[in-house]
Amino acid sequence: MVCPAQSPDLNPIEHTWSYLKRRLAEHKHPPNGMEQLWERIEVEWNKIPTVMCQGLIENMSRRVNLCLYSQAIANMPSFG
Numbered sequence: 001m002v003c004p005a006q007s008p009d010l011n012p013i014e015h016t017w018s019y020l021k022r023r024l025a026e027h028k029h030p031p032n033g034m035e036q037l038w039e040r041i042e043v044e045w046n047k048i049p050t051v052m053c054q055g056l057i058e059n060m061s062r063r064v065n066l067c068l069y070s071q072a073i074a075n076m077p078s079f080g
Contacts, residue, residue: 009063012056019052020044 023044031037 009067010060012053012060015056016048016053019048023047 020041024040027040031040
């Protein structure tokens with residue numbers, strides 16, 4: 001199965017990064033420097049709900065099956 005290296009379909013961490021980026025973007029003011037940026041990242045990272053991470057992992061088999069199914073459909077010969 002061909003799948004891009006950073007495909008969010010099969011990389012739960014990509015969903016996590018997206019969530020983290022959205023949380024960081026909600027701050028009203030940009031960080032004053034790298035130290036404050038890292039502090040914000042750490043605070044927001046620690047706020048990521050455990051249930052979100054568990055859901056991403058638990059859904060992996062469904063995601064793999066959907067990717068396999070869509071690849072099978074794409075490779076079906078057309079009869080028209």
